[in-house]
Amino acid sequence: MKPKSQIVNLPVYKAGKPIEEVKRELGLEHVIKLASNENPYGSSPAVLEAITRELANVSIYPDGSAAELTAVLAKHLGVERDNLIFGCGSDEIIALITRAFFLPGDETIMADQTFSVYKSNADIEGAVTIEVPLKNGTHDLPAMLAQINDKTKAVWVCNPNNPTGTIISEQELIAFMDRVPSNVMVVLDEAYYEFVTDEAYPQSISLIDRYPNLVVLRTFSKIYGLASLRIGYGIARPEIIDLINRVREPFNTSRLGQVAAMAGLQDQVFVQECSKRNAEDREWLQNEFSRLGLPYFPTQGNFILVDVNMPSTTAFQSLLKQGIIVRSGFHVYPTYIRVSVGTAEQNRAFIAALENTLAENVAARP
Numbered sequence: 001m002k003p004k005s006q007i008v009n010l011p012v013y014k015a016g017k018p019i020e021e022v023k024r025e026l027g028l029e030h031v032i033k034l035a036s037n038e039n040p041y042g043s044s045p046a047v048l049e050a051i052t053r054e055l056a057n058v059s060i061y062p063d064g065s066a067a068e069l070t071a072v073l074a075k076h077l078g079v080e081r082d083n084l085i086f087g088c089g090s091d092e093i094i095a096l097i098t099r100a101f102f103l104p105g106d107e108t109i110m111a112d113q114t115f116s117v118y119k120s121n122a123d124i125e126g127a128v129t130i131e132v133p134l135k136n137g138t139h140d141l142p143a144m145l146a147q148i149n150d151k152t153k154a155v156w157v158c159n160p161n162n163p164t165g166t167i168i169s170e171q172e173l174i175a176f177m178d179r180v181p182s183n184v185m186v187v188l189d190e191a192y193y194e195f196v197t198d199e200a201y202p203q204s205i206s207l208i209d210r211y212p213n214l215v216v217l218r219t220f221s222k223i224y225g226l227a228s229l230r231i232g233y234g235i236a237r238p239e240i241i242d243l244i245n246r247v248r249e250p251f252n253t254s255r256l257g258q259v260a261a262m263a264g265l266q267d268q269v270f271v272q273e274c275s276k277r278n279a280e281d282r283e284w285l286q287n288e289f290s291r292l293g294l295p296y297f298p299t300q301g302n303f304i305l306v307d308v309n310m311p312s313t314t315a316f317q318s319l320l321k322q323g324i325i326v327r328s329g330f331h332v333y334p335t336y337i338r339v340s341v342g343t344a345e346q347n348r349a350f351i352a353a354l355e356n357t358l359a360e361n362v363a364a365r366p
């Protein structure tokens with residue numbers, strides 16, 4: 001059996017370490033996971049009620065078109081139903097876009113460093129990834145623009161960017177979109193949209209009318225707290241949505257995911273409260289990093305990339321032994337770890353552990 005040549009050397013995606021695994025391996029009772037940018041407050045109580053009610057129907061296939069959820073979300077966003085597509089997380093929408101549009105040899109442009117799933121899916125389709133270094137942790141849109149040529153199929157803009165948490169402004173986005181040829185798709189990944197407080201952040205949905213090549217991605221995994229139910233969505237012109245729909249599996253989102261998303265949308269008080277707490281707590285963490293003399297990227301997401309001034313895997317292991325899981329191993333930032341913003345209590349525990357890690361590292365120096 002001969003696989004597609006482009007997948008032979010593909011790494012398997014390494015997700016944040018699961019809490020259960022860390023407890024088992026290290027014999028720890030209390031473990032705090034700040035590794036996957038999940039919502040530390042869980043999800044709205046309305047979601048739990050909706051899922052419980054829907055449990056009686058798990059033997060019946062879901063509505064593959066997610067018609068009811070589509071109607072609810074269209075109303076919430078102020079778009080038409082045919083502007084929307086749902087996926088098994090926004091991860092799947094990324095995969096569907098590459099599946100529908102990328103041919104071997106096509107080029108696709110993204111930042112270095114950004115969310116790795118863009119590249120892994122481009123690799124699977126045999127497309128060539130052009131990685132453009134971030135400038136001060138932020139997308140360098142003029143440099144990305146300069147890489148566009150006849151072979152370019154799509155440009156990925158992660159806003160806020162994972163792992164740096166930085167954003168590009170509406171003005172920067174418009175200046176970029178005005179220059180991108182209309183046959184090149186721009187995928188704007190807004191997985192952390194609801195956490196952004198900076199007023200310069202783009203109101204991207206209103207730009208879809210103006211730019212037919214713009215696709216916006218969002219998710220219920222982050223602020224809505226539905227990461228395990230795997231539901232995300234894309235917003236674009238109907239012509240693009242129609243093409244992506246052609247490569248979608250018939251039942252790619254579940255009944256539980258659909259009802260949970262609908263209930264989540266109806267509890268905007270929960271969303272606003274989580275966003276407010278996140279903004280306060282990320283500010284607190286950033287102040288703590290300043291107190292400790294650790295450089296970091298000012299974030300608009302629910303995570304912070306901070307320079308711990310030692311190999312990130314050393315810091316990762318040290319924190320792990322203290323029951324805190326973070327993310328390490330970002331190739332552009334070998335001395336940085338990415339920590340998700342937790343509850344105030346989790347953040348305090350993380351900072352206390354980090355102070356131990358920093359002290360251990362100083363003691364270990366020759």
Ligand SMILES: Cc1ncc(COP(=O)(O)O)c(C=O)c1O
Pocket residue numbers: 036037088089090091092115158161162189191218219220221227230231232
């Ligand atoms: C930037 C970005 N986009 C997309 C995703 C995928 O999220 P999901 O598939 O859970 O919707 C993530 C998850 O971490 C992310 O950080």
